[in-house]
Amino acid sequence: MNDKAEKGAMQVDVQLVRDLAALLDDTNLTEIEVEDGDRKIRVARKAGGNAAPAYIAAPAPVAAAPVAAPAVAAAPAEAPAATNAIRSPIVGTAYLAAEPGATPYAAVGSTVKAGDTVLIVEAMKVMNAITAPQAGTVKAVLVDNGQPVEYDQPLIVIE
Template sequence: MSASKNAKTAIDTKLIRELAEMLTDTDLNEIEVGLGEFHVRLARGAVAVAAPMQVQPAAAAPAPVAAASPAAAVPAEAPAGAGEPVPSPMVGTAYLSPAPGADVFVKVGDKIKKGDTILIVEAMKTMNQIASPRDGTVESINVVDGQPVEFGEALVMLS
């Protein structure tokens, strides 16, 4: 990729289109590219962002989330007849409570109303409350606190 003197202020739409095609062709959910002081991130179900890159020291990087043991893993797809899934509207990290140590938003067996917050998905340092699409009963919670989630992944099952 050749860069002109105006590359610092112009967004390269051709690059964004190529990255979007790469998302589709490779079945990836997210691509992030840094070029000079600009940074572009494309994710399925999210907004593309072009902004000056902020370099942080390695010590400031968040600690990796420990993977759940295979016995604790929850299947991404629920068995037929197991209720209605509430899908993740974005790629991010799921949190079951509003703050560390706080009570969870919902538990299995809870009766909830349309619009009640089920959990939070953090994406690009923004906490997004995921609301119940309808009244129902929580059949299962398919994620653990701090788990990375994909776009469309079943977060909770409602009956």
């Protein structure tokens, strides 16, 4: 056994890095980050360029400070709605219906119960149901069907 293996050298999951790079291409995102225990994998691409090399850091910080995002101009009418919005728990692609052509899970004006699926976020070929945290009426749908979404991005408003 070599010295690196004896000292617990990190093993890189090359297929995971390739899958993350492919997800960047499929969703037109600029970066994606995955944490698994004390390992973190981040794949990023330069704006307008190809995927940049991935880096792996271990261990992950316990409480990371939020990273300032570039300022993005938003419509003033969207700001109040976004404060009460259900936010994306992951980076992926939002789908408003179970399949193309199907009735959307929730539309503006529809009534939902707590726990009802309101949309799906696909990440790495896994469909993640996003459910209503409380009963209410859908006031706004802030994403389009098939739109790439970022972590913590407002998706839908239920009041």
